Amino acid sequence: MKKSYLLTPGPTPLPPQVCEAMARPIIHHRTPQFQLILKEVTEGLKYVFQTKNDVFVFVSSGTGAMEAAVANLLSPGDAVITVEGGKFGERWTQICQAYGINTEVIKVQWGEAVAPHKIEEKLNNARRIKAVFTTLCETSTGAVNDIAAIGKAVKDTNAVLVVDAISGLGAIDLETDAWFCDVVVSGSQKGLMLPPGLGFISVSQKAWKLIESSRCPRYYFDLKAAKKAWESTDTPFTPAITLIIALCESLKMIKQDGLENVFLRHKKMADATRLVVKALGLELFAPTCASDVVTAIKVPQGIDGEKLVKTMRDTYGVTIAGGQAELKGKVFRIAHIGFIEESDIIACISCLEKVLHQMGYKFELGQGVKAAEEAFLKG
Amino acid sequence: MKKSYLLTPGPTPLPPQVCEAMARPIIHHRTPQFQLILKEVTEGLKYVFQTKNDVFVFVSSGTGAMEAAVANLLSPGDAVITVEGGKFGERWTQICQAYGINTEVIKVQWGEAVAPHKIEEKLNNARRIKAVFTTLCETSTGAVNDIAAIGKAVKDTNAVLVVDAISGLGAIDLETDAWFCDVVVSGSQKGLMLPPGLGFISVSQKAWKLIESSRCPRYYFDLKAAKKAWESTDTPFTPAITLIIALCESLKMIKQDGLENVFLRHKKMADATRLVVKALGLELFAPTCASDVVTAIKVPQGIDGEKLVKTMRDTYGVTIAGGQAELKGKVFRIAHIGFIEESDIIACISCLEKVLHQMGYKFELGQGVKAAEEAFLKG
Numbered sequence: 001m002k003k004s005y006l007l008t009p010g011p012t013p014l015p016p017q018v019c020e021a022m023a024r025p026i027i028h029h030r031t032p033q034f035q036l037i038l039k040e041v042t043e044g045l046k047y048v049f050q051t052k053n054d055v056f057v058f059v060s061s062g063t064g065a066m067e068a069a070v071a072n073l074l075s076p077g078d079a080v081i082t083v084e085g086g087k088f089g090e091r092w093t094q095i096c097q098a099y100g101i102n103t104e105v106i107k108v109q110w111g112e113a114v115a116p117h118k119i120e121e122k123l124n125n126a127r128r129i130k131a132v133f134t135t136l137c138e139t140s141t142g143a144v145n146d147i148a149a150i151g152k153a154v155k156d157t158n159a160v161l162v163v164d165a166i167s168g169l170g171a172i173d174l175e176t177d178a179w180f181c182d183v184v185v186s187g188s189q190k191g192l193m194l195p196p197g198l199g200f201i202s203v204s205q206k207a208w209k210l211i212e213s214s215r216c217p218r219y220y221f222d223l224k225a226a227k228k229a230w231e232s233t234d235t236p237f238t239p240a241i242t243l244i245i246a247l248c249e250s251l252k253m254i255k256q257d258g259l260e261n262v263f264l265r266h267k268k269m270a271d272a273t274r275l276v277v278k279a280l281g282l283e284l285f286a287p288t289c290a291s292d293v294v295t296a297i298k299v300p301q302g303i304d305g306e307k308l309v310k311t312m313r314d315t316y317g318v319t320i321a322g323g324q325a326e327l328k329g330k331v332f333r334i335a336h337i338g339f340i341e342e343s344d345i346i347a348c349i350s351c352l353e354k355v356l357h358q359m360g361y362k363f364e365l366g367q368g369v370k371a372a373e374e375a376f377l378k379g
Numbered sequence: 380m381k382k383s384y385l386l387t388p389g390p391t392p393l394p395p396q397v398c399e400a401m402a403r404p405i406i407h408h409r410t411p412q413f414q415l416i417l418k419e420v421t422e423g424l425k426y427v428f429q430t431k432n433d434v435f436v437f438v439s440s441g442t443g444a445m446e447a448a449v450a451n452l453l454s455p456g457d458a459v460i461t462v463e464g465g466k467f468g469e470r471w472t473q474i475c476q477a478y479g480i481n482t483e484v485i486k487v488q489w490g491e492a493v494a495p496h497k498i499e500e501k502l503n504n505a506r507r508i509k510a511v512f513t514t515l516c517e518t519s520t521g522a523v524n525d526i527a528a529i530g531k532a533v534k535d536t537n538a539v540l541v542v543d544a545i546s547g548l549g550a551i552d553l554e555t556d557a558w559f560c561d562v563v564v565s566g567s568q569k570g571l572m573l574p575p576g577l578g579f580i581s582v583s584q585k586a587w588k589l590i591e592s593s594r595c596p597r598y599y600f601d602l603k604a605a606k607k608a609w610e611s612t613d614t615p616f617t618p619a620i621t622l623i624i625a626l627c628e629s630l631k632m633i634k635q636d637g638l639e640n641v642f643l644r645h646k647k648m649a650d651a652t653r654l655v656v657k658a659l660g661l662e663l664f665a666p667t668c669a670s671d672v673v674t675a676i677k678v679p680q681g682i683d684g685e686k687l688v689k690t691m692r693d694t695y696g697v698t699i700a701g702g703q704a705e706l707k708g709k710v711f712r713i714a715h716i717g718f719i720e721e722s723d724i725i726a727c728i729s730c731l732e733k734v735l736h737q738m739g740y741k742f743e744l745g746q747g748v749k750a751a752e753e754a755f756l757k758g
Binding site (some may be wrong): 004005008010011013014019020022024025027028029031032059060061062063064066067076089094095099153185189196197209216217218219220222223237238239240241242243262268301313314320321 | 455
């Protein structure tokens, strides 16, 4: 007998309402019954995206929606800016390069946010830039970028702003319209509290103009086909029916709480976790721009980071994330995304203390949980 | 209170084991726990594909896996053969054209199978053909192609044989290796008895050679990235965890029954349905090559085909499929795919009789159900 806790930045824990919806007998997608759900889901997504733009759902992981952005907006030989502050920023560059797009890369020290003026400067120096590819929360480092400021820098240029909000959407504020985000992509297994399987994309009028002239090949991810189908409340290809029905449930939960309260809950969990880090004598990986999405913590000297994560998971049932790519073994990450509550954080921190203690890390047992309790008591 | 019956060629009814698996708490995909499942699923898929080739799973609908075949095998300007005997054969042409591939189209009357010698002739006349794109069961017409014969025609040429087995896999025989199918694509919501959301693809050695030289852009559907990840029992991007866990359950069911018995069950349902058609004075749409996957039936004169399907679904809870594209209103389709048993066919035929009677079609009530019972008694 072992209870499981999931505090990874995707997948995130599933609410019982979602599990129940997933277990229902399936219905056909080309029916008025499913159309009602697709309509409700589209409206719900617009609420979470904070947009009046078109929002479409793909059967794909978040990366599929990222590729859709590249393949629909651009033509081979086009020039774009990509911001690389971690593994997922680098993914924008990789996708663009796969499509023969020229990428002007802004390299950011991992764990730091991009300085918006750097994007502004590059846009001024190279006026033929067609798109700026950025990341809301860089899941690999826990850093959050200032998308509002980046939006201001991009909005009056010819370039469109594309935001990877895969781990951030529904967890922290992203005002798609007010911040001039032309294309926002996300996935289902994060703030939307679903299993992986759905990719989302929002498309502004400015982006549609660019799409008109794009010559990159695409079929499955073609946005014009998606728009045409959506206009008759349909999808171009068989949708992931079960996941969309479950999405309808999780969107209801988000609406009921209200986005603002959802963001506050994430902030509360993240604030508490950051205080825990301090109380245990640990160090944040992204201290100047730590997101409320996922907290990356440096593995203390002398401790085997991968063993820490493995022991918490396999011995105690608490799954957190290790480091990715160049951060493998150097950080561990505790996510606050979606259906995560105070009790999950307490269970996680208590387990972390136990394993750190067993591994010989010197600290006063209980100080982490105490810091979290204090934070939660303050509200 | 209304019981629902689903006899459409995707989605197909979900077994209780699958529903139960979908409702479980989610686990993380980069864990030994999930790796065990991915391994078991890959072996199970090889059993169903009847292949020793690599088999990969995408988060996508079947169309995504079709696009993966085109984008990974070919380069712009390459020449291929596509066989168009219905909406899904046409899809091969559309995808190829989106990627700048030159398509030599073999047009087949809808409702008929392609004559394998036509493919042979075209291959002889145009030796630079790199791939032949075919369909196992053309879901839009119910016709089944002779893939074994096509395989013989293609195997000694430079071209690879690509088979869309989306609605046929796990329903009717497809011997990937013995029939020399280089690439076979499928989806989850058909014979594999899952919700839509997974795309499958198998890749032969001959196909891998072509992939090496392909210059079509791709990232999300890149097969080399899939192969590299699979070699360490991983996926390049977040997999549809829940669906893969459910797939593990449905593959167990198929293995337990044995593929041969699964095919026999489909044949039994289809045979019975074809006898019903005769007994009710109706006509098959594809009489010479009717598949055991889905039976397309001509809408009798004077009957509104769309109303027939709608009434069965909305008044009586029995969902069958209408006609697609040029067959809209002209046929209705009863599927036999996956978790469908005698009782489902009886419920469907009884409902069909009721609605046909109400709509003024002249026949002796009960003759359809009688024909099905007779067929089932004969075994």
